[in-house]
Amino acid sequence: MSDALLAAYDSLLFDLDGTVYHGARVISGAPEVIGEARAAGTAVRFVTNNASKAPAAVAEHLNGMGIDAQPDEVHTSSQAAARVLAERLPAGAHVLVVGAQALCDEVEAVGLRPVRENSDEVKAVVQGHSPDTGWANLAEACIAIRGGVLWVASNVDKTLPAERGLLPGNGSMVAALRTATDQEPVVAGKPEAPLMHTAAHGKALVVGDRLDTDIAGAVAAGLDALVVLTGVDTPASLIAAVPAERARFLTADITGLRNSAEETLIAPKPGWEIAAEQGELAVRSTGGSDATDLLRALCATAWETGVTGVKPLDDTAEAALNELGLIR
Known part of the structure; x- marks a missing residue:
């Protein structure tokens, strides 16, 4: 796992609501992945826009979910x-x-x-x-x-x-x-840069679910960002993201930190052929079937061309686009 994202940075800056938990319910895999990051020697920070809890209370909430956290790791x-x-x-x-x-x-x-x-x-x-x-x-x-x-x-x-x-x-x-x-x-908070700069240690990766706060904050602070699909933003909003709200990496959830930078990078992907045709992104599978991989490729093409509509050219593409909620 030496090439995993969770070990590729000096520190990981985690958003909380929608990324690590939903209220009182932890998102599946979050405790294990955060523990693996610590074991790899990566500093863990929790950066939240929620101003209703003190750092000690946030840390206590996280510990109650099985996530090791100290008050000085929490930035609110x-x-x-x-x-x-x-x-x-x-x-x-x-x-x-x-x-x-x-x-x-x-x-x-x-x-x-x-x-x-x-x-x-x-x-x-x-x-x-x-x-x-x-x-x-x-x-x-x-x-x-x-x-x-x-x-x-x-x-x-x-x-x-x-x-x-x-x-x-x-x-x-x-x-x-x-x-x-x-x-x-x-x-004062995200998407403004100071909160991110305060939390960052060395080369930092921001992990969040919201384009207008987590990802925009990372961009403003000059930091790499990983966007996950467990919170507010959707595949459609990711495809339409403006430059100030574009992440470098994309995974379905926080467990994607176990994958490499190459796997999770928002870029054209093997197995998917995408072309901007008559105001739509025409999608064809050339062996690909993973919907998240398709979304990475769609974002890359949409951000380059400005085209955000999609249409499938085969059954596999239609199934993946349906899974992403991009066609009905």
Whole structure:
């Protein structure tokens, strides 16, 4: 396994929701693969845009799923948001927090004073995900932001993967304040580069499921990225990805880290013939049958030509495209 992706980098930066777990349910193979990476001498980091849990709580959650994790290996968007605030505000400044207690704790840890109600002393609003955020919280923040204070969002993920499906994420709440204030927040977490730079050790590979946060963050930070299909983004959205959201590698799930860079690289693949014809990607099997391999080849051709529609030219191609959900 010396040529496996999990051993080819100095560090692996794992997203959590949609990549390692769905809420309380671990994604199959994640504990074993992460353990194999550690055994190969690769540093493991967990990089999450979820600002509702402290690093120690995230590590505890991971350990409960059979994944070895230490608090200092966890990097959260609440930590990133607190650093942004500390760089721009004087010590002791009041910060109105819209989010969980974990975000309050990070604000306090950098020498600022977290509060829950607006006043003349409030110098900034910081917003992170919390399932308890309601209209009253948004109203306090709205008044402060309209008053001209600094507004920092831990992240702008529109959705949050869970066992029941996609739920509203912090970005949905940010959108409400954006509409109410006509203002834009400073974004601290992914896809901004600082969170990735803080977590990276040596040559790093980002592993995630979201193009607009995980992969865009890797691109912004100048890091290689592996996209998996266990979370938010789909084969169709991967094919249509803009340059700022394009991964280097693609696997069906996290266990693909056991494969080599050559196997997982997004590029033309033996066994599949793809040509852009009359506004569609015409797909023919020349011995290939693996749908994920086809998707790698489709992404490579679509990104080169700008053509995103697909059509099969034989039964094998039709079966693989159906498996990918690209035709009905």
